[in-house]
Amino acid sequence: MNVKRFIWASIAVFFAFEIIDAIVHMVILRKAYEALAPIWRPDMMSFVWIFHVGALILAFLFTYIFIKGYENKGILEGVRYGIIIGLFANIPYAFYEYAMFPLPLCLCVQWFIYGMIEFIICGMIVAGIYKAK
Numbered sequence: 219m220n221v222k223r224f225i226w227a228s229i230a231v232f233f234a235f236e237i238i239d240a241i242v243h244m245v246i247l248r249k250a251y252e253a254l255a256p257i258w259r260p261d262m263m264s265f266v267w268i269f270h271v272g273a274l275i276l277a278f279l280f281t282y283i284f285i286k287g288y289e290n291k292g293i294l295e296g297v298r299y300g301i302i303i304g305l306f307a308n309i310p311y312a313f314y315e316y317a318m319f320p321l322p323l324c325l326c327v328q329w330f331i332y333g334m335i336e337f338i339i340c341g342m343i344v345a346g347i348y349k350a351k
Contacts, residue, residue: 219285220348227284227347231340232277238336239273246332250325257320277340284344293345300341301334308333 243251251258259265284299312330315321 223348224281224285227344228278228281230343230347231281232274234340234343235273235277235336236270238332238339239269242332242336247325247328250322250328254321254325280337280340281344281348284341285348288348290349292349293342296341296343296345297338298341299345300338303341304334304337307337 280303283303284296287299289295308330311333312326315329316323316326
């Protein structure tokens with residue numbers, strides 16, 4: 219494993235997760251969340267740090283798993299990896315939440331779609347940074 223590329227790829231993926239999450243959740247889905255304000259924790263903002271720590275851990279694990287199966291097949295390898303991990307992570311995230319909480323199905327479908335896009339982009343980033351010199 220090339221540790222330097224692993225660290226750079228992980229950091230890049232972390233920032234991609236953070237930026238994409240901010241766009242999706244603070245801009246695109248803002249109105250949907252405002253309509254659901256009664257079900258959110260009133261002190262949710264005091265727990266935002268957990269999201270950032272989780273994204274950091276996810277970025278390093280996402281990159282590590284990619285590296286362990288690395289085949290040096292370019293950006294399309296990253297797209298394929300993003301699709302696989304996206305399905306693995308987003309099906310339970312989006313649809314289990316729908317089954318447990320009184321959330322609109324359209325919101326959960328949007329979580330799934332935006333999550334898939336996010337993982338595909340991050341797969342492309344890690345493939346682009348970790349590629350063989």
